Amino acid sequence: MHRMANKTNLTMAFILLFCALTSHAQQSHIGHLVGNAKHGKALYQRYCIFCHGAQGDGNGDSAPYLDPKPRDFTKATFKCRSTPSGDLPLDSDLYDTITRGVHASGMPSWRPLLRQDRTDLVAYIKTFSPRFQEEQPVAPIQIPSEPPTSPDSVKRGGQLFQSMNCGLCHGKEGRGNGPSAASLTDTRGYPIRPFDLTSGTRLKCGDSDTGIFRDLTTGLDGTPMPSFASALKPDQIWDLVHYVATLRAASK
Amino acid sequence: MKIKDMKTRCVWLAVVVVSATLTCGRWLTSAAAADTSSSGSVTGMVKFDGNPPKASRIDMSSDPNCKSGASTAMTEDVVAGANGSLENVVVFVADGLEGRTFQPPAQPAVLEQKGCSYRPHVVAIQANQKLNVVNSDATTHNIHPMPANNRESNMIQPPGVPLDLTFAREEIAIPVKCNVHPWMRGYIAVFKHPYFAVTGKDGGFELKDLPPGTYTITAWHGKLGTQSQKVTVGAGQNPKLDFVFKQ
Numbered sequence: 001m002h003r004m005a006n007k008t009n010l011t012m013a014f015i016l017l018f019c020a021l022t023s024h025a026q027q028s029h030i031g032h033l034v035g036n037a038k039h040g041k042a043l044y045q046r047y048c049i050f051c052h053g054a055q056g057d058g059n060g061d062s063a064p065y066l067d068p069k070p071r072d073f074t075k076a077t078f079k080c081r082s083t084p085s086g087d088l089p090l091d092s093d094l095y096d097t098i099t100r101g102v103h104a105s106g107m108p109s110w111r112p113l114l115r116q117d118r119t120d121l122v123a124y125i126k127t128f129s130p131r132f133q134e135e136q137p138v139a140p141i142q143i144p145s146e147p148p149t150s151p152d153s154v155k156r157g158g159q160l161f162q163s164m165n166c167g168l169c170h171g172k173e174g175r176g177n178g179p180s181a182a183s184l185t186d187t188r189g190y191p192i193r194p195f196d197l198t199s200g201t202r203l204k205c206g207d208s209d210t211g212i213f214r215d216l217t218t219g220l221d222g223t224p225m226p227s228f229a230s231a232l233k234p235d236q237i238w239d240l241v242h243y244v245a246t247l248r249a250a251s252k
Numbered sequence: 253m254k255i256k257d258m259k260t261r262c263v264w265l266a267v268v269v270v271s272a273t274l275t276c277g278r279w280l281t282s283a284a285a286a287d288t289s290s291s292g293s294v295t296g297m298v299k300f301d302g303n304p305p306k307a308s309r310i311d312m313s314s315d316p317n318c319k320s321g322a323s324t325a326m327t328e329d330v331v332a333g334a335n336g337s338l339e340n341v342v343v344f345v346a347d348g349l350e351g352r353t354f355q356p357p358a359q360p361a362v363l364e365q366k367g368c369s370y371r372p373h374v375v376a377i378q379a380n381q382k383l384n385v386v387n388s389d390a391t392t393h394n395i396h397p398m399p400a401n402n403r404e405s406n407m408i409q410p411p412g413v414p415l416d417l418t419f420a421r422e423e424i425a426i427p428v429k430c431n432v433h434p435w436m437r438g439y440i441a442v443f444k445h446p447y448f449a450v451t452g453k454d455g456g457f458e459l460k461d462l463p464p465g466t467y468t469i470t471a472w473h474g475k476l477g478t479q480s481q482k483v484t485v486g487a488g489q490n491p492k493l494d495f496v497f498k499q
Contacts, residue, residue: 077404086405131403164408165392168314168432179314183434187398219406224431226394226408230415 028091028122033115035091040124043117051106056128058188066106069190076129077187079220080205082140085227088131090140094122096206103202141217143210144234149242157243160236169194169224174247187222194224197247212241292485294459296493298341298451298471304332305499310435317391318368318433328373328437329475330499337455338497340374341473342425342441344448345459346480348467354445356381360416363428363440365393365409370428370438374474376448377440379422385415393433397440399426406431424472439474471495 028035044052053060056073063070071078080097081089098118101109110118126132147153161167161174169184171177176196186192195203205215216237219227228237307326312318331339360382364371368389377383385395387409395415396406402419409415417440419426425441441448449457459469462485470480476497483491 075404084405085407086403163392164410165315165432180432180434184431187404219408221404221406224394224396224406226396226406226431228408231392231408231410231413 028095028119028126030091030095030115030119030122033119035116035119035121035123037120037123037127039117040120040122043113043121044124047110047113048121056125062106067190068105068186068192069188070106072188073125073128075187075222076131077222079222080215081218081221082214083138083218084141084229085219085221087138088135090137091119091122091126094125095119098122100206102204104204141214141229142234143213143217146209146213146241147235147238149245153239153242154246156236157239157241160232160240161243164228164231164240170197174198174244184224186224192223197244198250200248209241209245212244213237216240290487291461291463292487292489292491293462294467294469294483294485294491294493296343296457296495298338298343298455298457298495298497299336300330300332300338300476301336301496301498304330307331312368312433312435315368315391315433317389325367325369325435327435328369330473331373333453333455337451337453338473339451339453339455340372341451341455341457341471341495341497342374342376342439342448343451343457343459343469343471343495344376344424344441344443345445345462346468346470348465349445349447352445354378357446360384362386363438364388365395365430365436368393368430368433368436370436372438372450374425374439374441374450376425376450377419377442378446379420379442379444380418383417383419383440385409385417387411387413387415391433393430393436395428396431397426397428399423402426402442425474427474441472469493471497473497 027037049060050062051060051066051070052058052073053063058070058072060070076088078089078093081093083089083093095118098110098121101107167178168180169178171181174197176194178194181194184192184194203211203215205211205220216228219225307328310325310327312325328340333339356378361375361377362384363375364386366388368391375383387393390411392408392410394406394408397417398404399419401421401423405417407415419440419442421442422444423442425439428438428440430436447459447462449459451457464485464487466482466484468480469483470478472478476499479495479497481493483493485491
């Protein structure tokens with residue numbers, strides 16, 4: 001009898017664990033908001049399906065006319081993240097991309113949608129890849145506070161720009177015209193241009209200094225832009241940020 | 253008196269533990285030894301039939317720090333020897349090990365970037381085995397594996413900075429490239445078992461310590477596709493198997 005009760009308890013525990021695990025993938029959390037994938041699906045079919053497709057594979061009806069191509073959610077590879085290269089994004093990363101939009105692409109800002117709606121969309125987008133169920137969420141990268149910029153920091157950053165071979169893609173002066181630029185493709189094989197840092201246009205994943213620090217640390221997955229996390233110390237990444245700021249300022 | 257008692261107990265305990273360890277250890281080694289003696293290996297050659305396509309020179313002038321390798325650097329799409337031996341072919345057990353699981357080896361595999369090329373051109377590892385990526389060049393590389401069934405990462409690697417990669421799932425094979433040096437191409441083959449080999453200059457391969465059974469052996473080449481053959485391995489038998497690729 002006692003054994004039976006134990007068994008029932010164990011079964012219950014497993015069912016609860018299963019529910020917890022599966023519901024985790026169907027949900028999203030932004031602050032105190034909890035996203036609902038079912039509601040997210042209805043929104044997706046109204047707003048997102050034309051580009052990202054019914055299967056979430058980026059093959060919607062408009063996709064052939066778009067450059068860069070809409071994101072393929074089934075691979076769960078995302079450019080704009082706060083997590084290390086290769087890891088899944090946080091809910092807030094997907095939410096921020098939906099809210100901000102992706103500059104110089106077909107992805108508009110969805111800020112006009114309610115916060116709850118955007119949170120629901122995040123929950124639904126996570127259902128397209130089993131990775132969100134299989135993999136544990138990882139901690140975001142640390143961004144230490146920014147030291148003030150200085151001529152020395154900019155100088156060190158310029159040296160890093162050269163020694164890290166940034167110029168081979170972004171060009172010696174950061175114009176996006178390095179010798180390897182023409183060869184670059186994204187993971188799906190479509191041509192992709194390195195960012196022209198002197199163009200004065202907005203960056204894809206947000207424009208602040210901390211945003212650039214984050215991009216350099218995480219890399220933009222699915223593109224040729226690598227992560228500098230294991231190669232540079234935070235102070236060096238700040239130097240690089242300060243140097244890039246001078247390239248960008250020159251255009252203004 | 254009591255202390256003496258405890259001492260005796262301790263001595264007895266030590267004797268029991270030591271003898272148990274010895275017996276178990278001996279039993280384990282004998283089991284492992286028996287396993288090897290009843291297993292066989294598959295050996296053979298991989299050849300290319302016809303005239304292999306000519307390799308072309310790689311222009312590395314965009315990065316002067318690659319120069320050391322530039323004098324000899326050639327494309328590695330098809331590398332065949334004078335007698336037709338085909339290099340860079342992964343030969344592996346594709347079928348016949350169902351229901352068995354294998355631990356990854358503790359020893360890491362090594363992928364070296366030298367002369368702005370990957371050494372070896374094709375590296376084969378077990379799932380979750382560490383792949384030690386080494387940059388022996390005087391320039392910065394980025395190592396960008398582009399898997400279909402594993403997580404995609406992309407790390408920059410300046411000279412001398414260590415970097416380890418692992419892949420959780422079997423995939424034959426993951427193309428890897430360096431975006432800053434677009435001519436750099438290589439492959440990482442990932443297996444869930446240890447029965448694989450990559451052919452070298454002589455085109456030969458050996459799949460060691462295979463338990464008796466019937467297997468599908470597959471040969472994979474990055475440009476020439478795959479071929480499969482069935483083979484039966486008996487205890488202590490070493491069947492031979494050859495593969496011939498054409499363009």
